[in-house]
Amino acid sequence: MQSDSLIFIFLNTVLANNFVLAMFLGLCPFLGVSGKLNTAVPMGIATMFVMLVSSVCAFAINKVLVALDIEFLRLIAYIAIIASAVQLVEMGLKKYSPTLFRSLGIFLPLITTNCAILGLALFQTFKEYNFSQSLVYAVGAGIGFILAITLMAGLREKLLLSTLPSVTQGAALSLMLGGLLSLTFMGFAGLGNL
Amino acid sequence: MSQRRSDPHITWDSFSEGLWRNNPVFVMLLGMCPVLAVTNSAMNALAMGLATTFVLVASGYLVSLLSRFIPRQVRIATYIVIIATFVTIIDYVIQAISLDLYNSLGAFIQLIVVNCMILGRAEAYASKNRPMKSVVNALGMGAGFTFALLCLGGVRELLGTGALFGFDLFGPQFQPWVVMVLPPGGFLVLGAWLLLFDWLKQRREQKQLAISGEQTNAV
Numbered sequence: 001m002q003s004d005s006l007i008f009i010f011l012n013t014v015l016a017n018n019f020v021l022a023m024f025l026g027l028c029p030f031l032g033v034s035g036k037l038n039t040a041v042p043m044g045i046a047t048m049f050v051m052l053v054s055s056v057c058a059f060a061i062n063k064v065l066v067a068l069d070i071e072f073l074r075l076i077a078y079i080a081i082i083a084s085a086v087q088l089v090e091m092g093l094k095k096y097s098p099t100l101f102r103s104l105g106i107f108l109p110l111i112t113t114n115c116a117i118l119g120l121a122l123f124q125t126f127k128e129y130n131f132s133q134s135l136v137y138a139v140g141a142g143i144g145f146i147l148a149i150t151l152m153a154g155l156r157e158k159l160l161l162s163t164l165p166s167v168t169q170g171a172a173l174s175l176m177l178g179g180l181l182s183l184t185f186m187g188f189a190g191l192g193n194l
Numbered sequence: 195m196s197q198r199r200s201d202p203h204i205t206w207d208s209f210s211e212g213l214w215r216n217n218p219v220f221v222m223l224l225g226m227c228p229v230l231a232v233t234n235s236a237m238n239a240l241a242m243g244l245a246t247t248f249v250l251v252a253s254g255y256l257v258s259l260l261s262r263f264i265p266r267q268v269r270i271a272t273y274i275v276i277i278a279t280f281v282t283i284i285d286y287v288i289q290a291i292s293l294d295l296y297n298s299l300g301a302f303i304q305l306i307v308v309n310c311m312i313l314g315r316a317e318a319y320a321s322k323n324r325p326m327k328s329v330v331n332a333l334g335m336g337a338g339f340t341f342a343l344l345c346l347g348g349v350r351e352l353l354g355t356g357a358l359f360g361f362d363l364f365g366p367q368f369q370p371w372v373v374m375v376l377p378p379g380g381f382l383v384l385g386a387w388l389l390l391f392d393w394l395k396q397r398r399e400q401k402q403l404a405i406s407g408e409q410t411n412a413v
Binding site: 075080 | 223226227230231270271274275278279281282285286301304305307308309310313373376377378379380381382384385386388389392393396
């Protein structure tokens, strides 16, 4: 399979190079919001939407920056775009689903500082993807994020029912779980040589 | 404004806070993405720690200097732009000093922008304190961050390749534990460090409890 074909990019970002479990992007919500399934899934979907919007905008703004020869402003331009996209999602959610808006709380504006989103915009620029490739890359990254955070939330809900040594309560246990998940996802690395 | 500012004197505590008591990685769990992503060798960890410290100190100084001129409503956006400026500077500096290092750190230098620790310190400390005090505090936080990165990077490089800073330590018989330099190793090593600190803390608390119990018995 060609390494720039759309299917390859999609499978690669969802499974083999999962943003959270293989590239360590977006760990804050992954550890912070994964306590319960019914907040983890909406958080994943909101993040995926922001990823899509900012990927498209980043693609356009990069064209402008390259044309004007001011690429050193890329970082500042991207972060401004992402902040506006998050603001958009926040206003939309507030209008259409106030309950969800309240349950996500502080983690919604914090999507701005989710490195998965800036990482996505930067990586698609470094890899010089064209428009359709960037779009598939963003969808793949979003689905990969939803997959990771949902699996993590499921595991943590199960763990609530079991007895644990008192030392392992808290962040250490979540990190160990993340390590196991990451180990599992490494099995997909073989897909890269299809 | 003046009530918001805390004690203006620079104390040892304003430096040491970040080193241990409020260590950004081990205690506050902030800025996890670079912590796990670039710590597959001690050298990368050191470079990342120093770059982050530079951004932390420079943005802390500027934010603290400008805090009375920044309107409250747009403060977060302003902080982000200030941080992004310094990150762009350090990005080009590393590129100029060592291209090898730049390539091995990859996009993670630019991703310092979204390190929540830096924004967190700008909002929680620099905007409320005098410039010099913020600088001292940022230096402490940066040192604590670098220390934590070295703890992780050292262990992962040692177990994963049998070397430290590129020097072979165990000789040719050593079977490298490759998974440690791969992504799962990052999660597992940080988890193990946190377990260790939790265990030490619990042991100390139990000891204190035992001592106070003995005292009440004696009375």
